[in-house]
Amino acid sequence: MRVELSLVCVVLMCVFKQTRSCLMISEVNCDNPKFDTKEFVELYYEGTNPTSLDGYTLVFYNGKVDTAYRVIDLSGHHTDHQGFFVVGSSELNPRPAISLPPNSVQNGPDAIALYGSNWAPVVERGPVSAVGLLDAIVYTSRKSVDGADGLASVLTPGSVTYVEDEAALEGDESIQRCWQSENLWSFYTGPPTPAWVNHCPPPTPAGVWINEVDLSGPDRRGNVELSVGMATGTYSLVLYDVTTDLISMSVEFIAKESGILAVPVNTASLSVPLSAALALYKGPASDFPKDGPLRHEQPIDAFVYGDSAHIPSDNLTETLIPGRKTFILTDSFLTAGLHASRCGVAEWTRDPGLFVARPKSPGKPNDCIWFQSCPLNMTSFTESGRTQPPIHRDVDFLLNEINTDSPGAFEDEEFIELWHPSGFRMQLDFIWLVMINGQSGIVYYELELNGYYTDDDGYFLIGSSKFSPDIRIPMNVIQNGPDAIALYRSKSPPSEEGPNIPRKGLLDAVVYRSRGSDKKVSALTEVLTPGQLPLLEDINALPADETLSRCGTERLNLNAFRVTSPTPGKKNNCPPKPTLPSPPEGLIINEWSEMSGVNQSQKSIFMELTGPPLTPLNGLVLLFFGENATELSVPITGSTGSDGFYLIANDSRADQGLPALGHLGAVLLCFEPSGSGLCGSDSHHLDWIVFSNDPKLKRVLPHNMTRFVNKLFNSGDSLSRCASDGPVLWISSPPTPRKPNLCPNPTFSSSADLCLQPENNNWQSGSGNCTQEEFAVLLEQLCKCGISSLHVKGVNASCEAGRLYTQGSVLAVSDQQRERIIEILNHNKLSCPAEHGQQVHGAGSSVALQVGLVFAALLLFALGAALFVYLYKKRRPSDYLSMQLSEQAETPLEI
Numbered sequence: 001m002r003v004e005l006s007l008v009c010v011v012l013m014c015v016f017k018q019t020r021s022c023l024m025i026s027e028v029n030c031d032n033p034k035f036d037t038k039e040f041v042e043l044y045y046e047g048t049n050p051t052s053l054d055g056y057t058l059v060f061y062n063g064k065v066d067t068a069y070r071v072i073d074l075s076g077h078h079t080d081h082q083g084f085f086v087v088g089s090s091e092l093n094p095r096p097a098i099s100l101p102p103n104s105v106q107n108g109p110d111a112i113a114l115y116g117s118n119w120a121p122v123v124e125r126g127p128v129s130a131v132g133l134l135d136a137i138v139y140t141s142r143k144s145v146d147g148a149d150g151l152a153s154v155l156t157p158g159s160v161t162y163v164e165d166e167a168a169l170e171g172d173e174s175i176q177r178c179w180q181s182e183n184l185w186s187f188y189t190g191p192p193t194p195a196w197v198n199h200c201p202p203p204t205p206a207g208v209w210i211n212e213v214d215l216s217g218p219d220r221r222g223n224v225e226l227s228v229g230m231a232t233g234t235y236s237l238v239l240y241d242v243t244t245d246l247i248s249m250s251v252e253f254i255a256k257e258s259g260i261l262a263v264p265v266n267t268a269s270l271s272v273p274l275s276a277a278l279a280l281y282k283g284p285a286s287d288f289p290k291d292g293p294l295r296h297e298q299p300i301d302a303f304v305y306g307d308s309a310h311i312p313s314d315n316l317t318e319t320l321i322p323g324r325k326t327f328i329l330t331d332s333f334l335t336a337g338l339h340a341s342r343c344g345v346a347e348w349t350r351d352p353g354l355f356v357a358r359p360k361s362p363g364k365p366n367d368c369i370w371f372q373s374c375p376l377n378m379t380s381f382t383e384s385g386r387t388q389p390p391i392h393r394d395v396d397f398l399l400n401e402i403n404t405d406s407p408g409a410f411e412d413e414e415f416i417e418l419w420h421p422s423g424f425r426m427q428l429d430f431i432w433l434v435m436i437n438g439q440s441g442i443v444y445y446e447l448e449l450n451g452y453y454t455d456d457d458g459y460f461l462i463g464s465s466k467f468s469p470d471i472r473i474p475m476n477v478i479q480n481g482p483d484a485i486a487l488y489r490s491k492s493p494p495s496e497e498g499p500n501i502p503r504k505g506l507l508d509a510v511v512y513r514s515r516g517s518d519k520k521v522s523a524l525t526e527v528l529t530p531g532q533l534p535l536l537e538d539i540n541a542l543p544a545d546e547t548l549s550r551c552g553t554e555r556l557n558l559n560a561f562r563v564t565s566p567t568p569g570k571k572n573n574c575p576p577k578p579t580l581p582s583p584p585e586g587l588i589i590n591e592w593s594e595m596s597g598v599n600q601s602q603k604s605i606f607m608e609l610t611g612p613p614l615t616p617l618n619g620l621v622l623l624f625f626g627e628n629a630t631e632l633s634v635p636i637t638g639s640t641g642s643d644g645f646y647l648i649a650n651d652s653r654a655d656q657g658l659p660a661l662g663h664l665g666a667v668l669l670c671f672e673p674s675g676s677g678l679c680g681s682d683s684h685h686l687d688w689i690v691f692s693n694d695p696k697l698k699r700v701l702p703h704n705m706t707r708f709v710n711k712l713f714n715s716g717d718s719l720s721r722c723a724s725d726g727p728v729l730w731i732s733s734p735p736t737p738r739k740p741n742l743c744p745n746p747t748f749s750s751s752a753d754l755c756l757q758p759e760n761n762n763w764q765s766g767s768g769n770c771t772q773e774e775f776a777v778l779l780e781q782l783c784k785c786g787i788s789s790l791h792v793k794g795v796n797a798s799c800e801a802g803r804l805y806t807q808g809s810v811l812a813v814s815d816q817q818r819e820r821i822i823e824i825l826n827h828n829k830l831s832c833p834a835e836h837g838q839q840v841h842g843a844g845s846s847v848a849l850q851v852g853l854v855f856a857a858l859l860l861f862a863l864g865a866a867l868f869v870y871l872y873k874k875r876r877p878s879d880y881l882s883m884q885l886s887e888q889a890e891t892p893l894e895i
Contacts, residue, residue: 022374023114024044028112029173030110031166038088038092040086041088042086043058045085049081055116056115056134059114061110061113077097089104109141117132138162139162141164142165157424158425158426162175173191178198198370207300208280210349211226212340213303214339221264221268222264222265224263224278227260228261231255233254235253236251236252237278238280238295239270239277240277241276245315246293276304280299281297296474304317306328308329321351323462339357347491396507398487399510400419401417401547401548401567402485404478404481405539410476411475412465413566417461419550428451428452431449433445433485434487434502435483436484438511444479445473455569481513482524484510486510486528489505489507490505500527508555510558511534512548515538529558532558545566547563548563549562549564580674584612587610587612588611588686588687589669589688590609591719593718607658609636610644610646617636619671621633621669622648624661627665636648638655665690665692666688666689668687720732720733722741742813746794749818752795752810753806754806755804756778756831757804775792776791779810779825782830786813791812792808794811796808
């Protein structure tokens with residue numbers, strides 16, 4: 001009994017030695033069923049309790065405006081004896097230390113942050129701040145559209161927003177912090193536990209993993225307890241000696257059903273009693289003979305441990321637990337022996353950081369405690385001084401630089417560099433790096449990156465120790481080719497997808513070869529980079545070493561890579577970009593035809609481009625958008641003809657053929673200067689036709705593409721582009737491949753001096769519907785012959801008393817269309833009723849007649865007055881004296 005008590009004391013000392021004092025946000029309940037009367041925020045202090053909270057402040061942020069909506073000063077308060085402190089609704093049980101009214105904690109997208117005393121206090125409605133920040137949770141709900149990315153970029157940079165699933169549990173649920181491994185924590189959704197230990201879900205193995213290590217028995221004998229999930233078959237547990245890296249012993253066992261399985265282990269043959277490595281492999285023990293070498297095959301799970309004086313070699317740890325740390329024993333284990341239980345809730349394997357020293361629980365779930373360390377994000381905020389932009393979910397990690405073959409026999413300069421296009425520190429949770437053998441298509445190396453972050457510039461380095469990488473791997477691990485390196489986002493190992501090359505969750509991939517090894521890689525390229533040739537890392541390209549470096553941002557595009565000198569952890573040495581050609585000027589989509597054949601299931605489709613004669617078309621791409629916004633790219637080659645036309649159709653007379661097309665929503669003509677044959681984000685958009693207003697289509701098309709065409713064809717007609725004074729207009733007209741389009745022409749015009757009163761139309765003066773365009777809509781509804789506003793541009797329209805008066809000429813593209821227009825305009829049902837027309841126009845005639853009569857009367861009066869004056873002067877006799885004086889004046893005087 002005394003021995004057991006001392007062992008428990010040693011265990012507890014070990015646990016508390018691993019942890020350090022800190023205050024953290026441990027649980028948040030922001031949304032209760034019905035009336036939010038049981039909301040709370042729970043803090044937990046790992047250390048001596050009760051402890052004062054003087055100087056601490058809790059701030060609640062609104063994610064829609066990124067400002068504080070509540071600030072609570074915790075000074076004058078302290079944690080309880082178990083380390084908990086609760087702020088919440090007054091109806092909560094147990095009663096919170098600080099009470100809040102109902103509906104005080106917003107449901108998200110929002111954040112809650114904990115600050116220490118060294119900070120500039122945030123006031124209510126003040127902006128979000130990271131000064132003095134100790135801990136934070138940024139959360140949202142599935143009902144919210146936004147993800148509070150602005151808050152996350154300041155409070156939890158590089159981490160994604162936590163989504164609380166309101167439907168995860170029956171009744172209420174909360175967001176609870178749970179320990180994963182080392183100083184890594186995460187949030188989970190579980191039943192609320194205010195002022196009590198969180199309900200963290202124990203992980204369940206998909207296959208088999210090491211669950212408990214007990215090597216504390218006499219004569220160095222003990223057991224390794226394995227947790228078996230769905231795995232079946234023969235396995236081997238292998239013990240490695242850390243002084244030689246050779247196999248000390250191997251034990252074979254058969255997994256038949258899920259449960260706990262104990263495997264005996266004898267460490268008597270070890271050179272160092274408390275330093276060794278355990279590895280779990282698939283296969284019989286005969287594959288792992290005593291004194292056999294360290295297998296470079298990756299184990300299913302591994303546990304590497306040692307004391308301070310005997311640390312396992314880098315070769316052993318990098319092979320068995322790449323990127324993870326060795327389990328270090330304290331001096332107390334020299335007498336008590338090794339006993340460690342898996343307590344971290346992380347789903348990954350090959351991580352001794354998941355284990356802690358706890359009391360034995362043979363054949364039962366491990367006796368774990370929920371806290372082991374302080375959260376990582378308390379001490380890992382970026383110190384670059386740059387404001388991190390919000391996380392965009394359509395941007396993800398890329399393979400940035402690969403060195404698969406370095407000079408010398410040791411291959412000690414191999415590395416793989418990952419990069420996040422944001423150029424900032426980003427979390428690598430659920431990212432897997434996978435290396436695939438090109439000869440067999442089998443995964444030969446698989447690395448999980450949970451718990452890691454990139455540096456402040458977005459780089460993450462995996463490779464030989466010579467470059468001080470973020471994760472060290474043994475020398476000569478990366479094969480020279482033909483092989484592939486792929487990057488996945490997945491919650492489980494991509495290799496578990498099946499015997500085939502993994503495809504699910506693929507983010508990026510590089511298929512490469514060495515000289516003379518370009519055979520047998522077709523399977524890799526077909527799955528990972530279809531239609532592309534594998535890259536060649538040419539060892540003769542540079543005098544020293546060389547790498548495959550990314551010089552473009554297109555994922556899964558091998559054309560983005562160049563052979564350059566190595567730059568691990570830095571910007572790639574890409575050659576300067578060549579001056580790219582400019583897009584051709586004056587090139588447009590001129591005509592589109594979708595004619596049904598004799599069999600209605602068959603369509604004769606053609607597209608006509610027009611531009612300056614003999615214009616080169618290299619770099620042009622037609623992008624067809626079908627149902628659900630699916631895309632089909634068709635590169636264009638050659639040049640326009642001497643007449644300026646270029647015809648694309650499945651016809652012997654065409655310049656280029658067309659693939660099979662289904663229902664179309666849009667066609668985009670773009671220019672890609674790189675000549676990749678793909679229309680990317682950097683391409684020039686020259687012209688387009690949009691047939692549909694489907695919201696899915698609007699999301700994938702560029703924002704300025706608002707030109708919609710109503711695709712109403714007459715049998716055998718096409719959509720033809722016609723010039724106008726305003727926006728580009730498309731009309732329905734007979735097909736004219738390689739000829740000028742049939743646009744509305746005065747040659748085919750008809751008079752429109754009419755009074756119209758169509759049914760179901762309330763034509764009102766000044767109501768906005770008395771326009772040329774509405775007149776064109778009316779004609780098209782009646783004749784269905786391809787009438788557009790271009791046909792009626794010479795018609796004046798006016799409205800009065802529910803009637804439409806038109807005066808001018810309606811244009812047509814042919815005699816047939818003109819005859820149809822005349823037929824519609826002369827239709828009796830369309831014309832105004834006779835009596836109304838006569839009444840209105842008679843009134844106008846009466847007014848005109850009255851004005852004419854008045855004018856005629858005035859004219860006759862003026863003529864009569866002039867005639868009277870003339871006759872009056874002629875008939876009156878002249879004065880004699882006046883006549884005499886006049887004659888005397890005309891005769892000169894004689895002297």
